[in-house]
Amino acid sequence: MLMRLPFFKKRPAPPSPAPGFDAPIRPDVPFYAVGDLHGCDALLGTLLDKLEEAGHPDAKLVTVGDYVDRGEQSAAVLRRLCDLQSQAGDNMICLKGNHEDMMLAVLDDPVQAGPRWLRHGGLQTLASFRVPPPIGTTDAQAWITMRDALRDAMTPTLEDWLRALPLSWQTGNVVVTHAGADPAKPIDQQRSQVLLWGHPSFETIPRNDGLWIVHGHTITDTPRAVQGRIATDTGAYATGRLTCALIETESVSFIRA
Secondary structure, three states: OOOOOOOOOOOOOOOOOOOOOOOOOOOOOOEEEEOOOOOOHHHHHHHHHHHHHHOOOOOEEEEOOOOOOOOOOHHHHHHHHHHHHHHHHHHEEEOOOHHHHHHHHHHHOHHHHHHHHHHHHHHHHHHHOOOOOOOOOOOHHHHHHHHHHHHHHHHHHHHHHHHOOOOEEEEOOEEEEOOOOOOOOOHHHOOHHHHHHOOOOOOOOOOOOOOEEEEOOOOOOOOEEEOOEEEOOOOHHHHOOOEEEEEEOOEEEEEEO
16 A cells, blocks of 8 residues: 655745846046036045056046035036046046036026025025025025026036036946946936936846946945945035045946046
């Protein structure tokens, strides 16, 4: 007589772990990526001196955006970057950040966009251009007067330069954006809102297309290159530490001012 064996239901195999990111970093050209400046012109000057001393003539210079607001020297930062890029040509790339986007929105519609901008650091930017803010008023004309004074102080050259800033730059399998990218979408299908303000999955889900993303926007205590993401924003306006990454084939190193 055969003994009936108890029936055991086959358990499903445990889910495979999410694949990690293991693509080697391979830019076509070496470059420096400078983190968020936020009105810290003195730190920018110190960093540029260090880069000149490093003596890497083939490296391009890329700034990741957020040049204005919060710090006290936004006007000086914008003027320096605009002048440097006009001299450097293709060897320097300046990207747009969400704070430049807010500033341009104020130039387009000061009544609607002005109050929000001032809450996010625009007061310091106005002060750097010697423009008084319309605090404590909802009068539309006061906001328009502020906008007109800011536009005059900026000059058409600076405003045109800001409006022309791109949202991303790519070399080889390395892409630089201000705030990161949606890991589920190709780079050429990213929404501008995501590139400027970020995506909720950016820091938790690695890309599966082998692209490294260099970014600022989110302050980190320690700059790092991990899982296809290179973070450069060390909160210069609050910490006094401005960071830039030197990105070369299979190599990432950091320089601080």
